[in-house]
Amino acid sequence: MKALMLGWEFPPHILGGLGTASYGLTKSMSQQGDMEITFVIPKPQGDEDQSFLKITGACCVPVVWKENSWEHVNVRIGKLMHPDEYFWLRNGIKYDYRRIYTNDLGCIDFSGRYPDNLLEEISNYEAVVSVLAHQLSFDIIHSHDWLTYPAGVFAKQISGKPLVVHVHATDFDRSRGQVNPIVYGIEKRGMELADHIITVSDLTRRTVIEKYHQHPDKVTTVHNAVEPLKDVDSFVKTPRKDKVVTFLGRITMQKGPEYFVEAAHRVLQKTQKVRFVMAGSGDMMQAMIDLAAQRNIADRFHFTGFLKGREVHQMLAESDVYVMPSVSEPFGISPLEAMQVGTPSIISKQSGCAEILTHAIKTDYWDIEAMADAIYTIVENPAAYRSLRELGREEVNNIRWYDAGLKVRKIYDRLTGAL
């Protein structure tokens, strides 16, 4: 089974949960033996782990025919793509894309991020994929998130192969209801034209069915999982006088940081032995600093700024409680990461991961009293801490990408008629 996967991020250069999920899923699917995956991302850096799949950079695929010598191509993009492949792909140019600005190789420059001209980048990505769709052979197309839906649809029209779209989030999650009509349009068209839709939680599945009007039979939930941490024992908790309660993530409306501050305020009225940490950055950070000052808890409330890589796990491991009060979270992988390093988690019921976790405390995101109560219990009661820590770790270690990969494979098999 050959799959053409269209994505936007791939580790180690990631901006959000999408890259992590793409990695986990593709890696586990490659263990199925007969899976061959080509993963297209806008701009690879050359240091991605390609041991189990092939990564194709959209920025190396020619969309306009330009004459170049083998040596020149080798010098320009040799570390990302073999020049022979470049020349071979060039034969796949069937449409006139001269309207798009291209470089000396006939390739498009991608930022590989989420720039202001994102819509332009999406349509450029679509052009690149048309070349790949003509030239590569594959049995199924798998599009990750709305940025790649137009490309997926185009690839389906060219090749006639079935299209699976994977919904990691919808615009309803990102905007707290203030949906951008252009984004909604792209999402809706992708779902309409897809042969099957995979959602990361039942919560997202409901949104897809109710807000995007898709037939329930066409929508399947495949919950995300978490990659086992190889060096899990290297993250240790330094004993300290005060307990640490952590919020970690983008400080934006979607993540509900203000509820965390309010809950902290409640807890600090009863006990002074707790410190609160808000890790991450985002457009609401300033407002949160102000709010903490207004509530008069700034001496016990700390901001770390943006954390990355190892720092994230270190911060989680150092915490006594991890809180994710997200207003709307399609899945939310960070509580699973916290539980991996043995940190009890409090998550909002409005997050997808609440569907698969038993040994985490679930509250409504707006219910600051329940949240404060849960924080208080964990920091004050060693039995609760121990139970959540040990049973939680055990639970998370049993949530494997391999099982998620098998579910996706089943969908492939059904669509391609292999089953």
Add this chain to the structure above:
Amino acid sequence: MKNICFYFEVHQALRLKRYRFFDIGDNHYYYDDFQTEDYLRNLVEEAYLPANRTIAEMIRSSNGKFKCAFSISGISLDLFEQYAPELIDSFRELAQSNTVEFLAEPYAHSLASVFNPQEFELQVKMHSDKIESLFGKRPTAFRNAELIYSDEIGELVANMGYKVMLIDEARHIMGWKSPNFVYRHAYRPKLKLLVRNYKLSDDIAFRFSDHSWKDFPLTAEKYIHWIKNTPPEENIINIWMGYEAIGHFQRQESGIFDFLKAIPYRAMEQEIGFIFPSEAGRRIEAVDSLSVPHPISWSGHEKDLTPWLGNDLQQEALNKLYAVSERVHLCKEHPLKYDWLMLQTSDHFRYMSHKDPFGTYYESAYDAFINYMNVLADFLDRVNAQYPDGIENEELNELIKTINNQEKQIALLEQEIAKLQAAKPVCKRKTN
């Protein structure tokens, strides 16, 4: 002759209200009266009252041949007195017919038998007093909350003077033995044990209206036939269940009431009688002794105590609670004593189970734990206010004992004075 021993457990706990940690120290009322009343009224109307009427009819139609036993926890009786006095009246009417027996049990439907024997005995006595005051008769047969039993608990019960105790059919205890005989305690032969017939009981309690069950529909004729077809030497069939099975788990529409009404007639047709637990203890000889080194209960497949103390949360809660029992025993304050009983009800700990939170109204085991521990924290503070935990239990006991003994000693000395004074004239006469 074969006998059927019917027994129904009636127990409902008081529901705790949502008690946040900010309430600790400020608010000493822990109960959600609205919720309690609401579900209790519901249960009384759809299950308990119609079931009582059915049993009354069964007694009438069989000319008093039908008999059954009830165990009603003290806490439930308190609740019924408050929210459903007509149910108490209905039980009283049954009691007057002399064809129902009430069993003894710990007042609070608690796990005290496992944690604190002294508390256990107190509660059993309290419960017997309550039953006697309401129904005019002191119970003579005993059943523990959740049918918890071990050799040790059996010994406690035997020491209290009971001759019969009810236990469940736990596979690892019974082995090849049939539950349809009377057994006795491992080393206190005077205590007889009745064993619940697990299969036949659950056929009514859980499977009666299950359409996927192979024996659906169950008729009284079929049921009595099964009993009739047990080996002829097996002489007692113990059919025990929670009373809410009749009318609540098995709805009226399932025909459960009519099924029951037909039982006495079908049984008499096959020459099967009915018997009280206490009567069984008196009349039927024990065939063997049962040794139960570790406690068993009537829950789940394992029949052990894990539904109440299987995880860290439950153990923490129970240990914290029973750590203050001595101090509470010293207290005289009524509200504190009342809360002490309410907080011991086994249901609170069941809700903290990850694997089997039967009947829970919490969203998760953690939710149940958080709420209970907040309440308990406030309760412990109140106990502490009376008897600070800076003083060791033993020390406290000594002090209390000294005070108590002082009174006794004074009384003793006064007696002596009186004796001496009485003896004085005799002495005089002698010298004369």
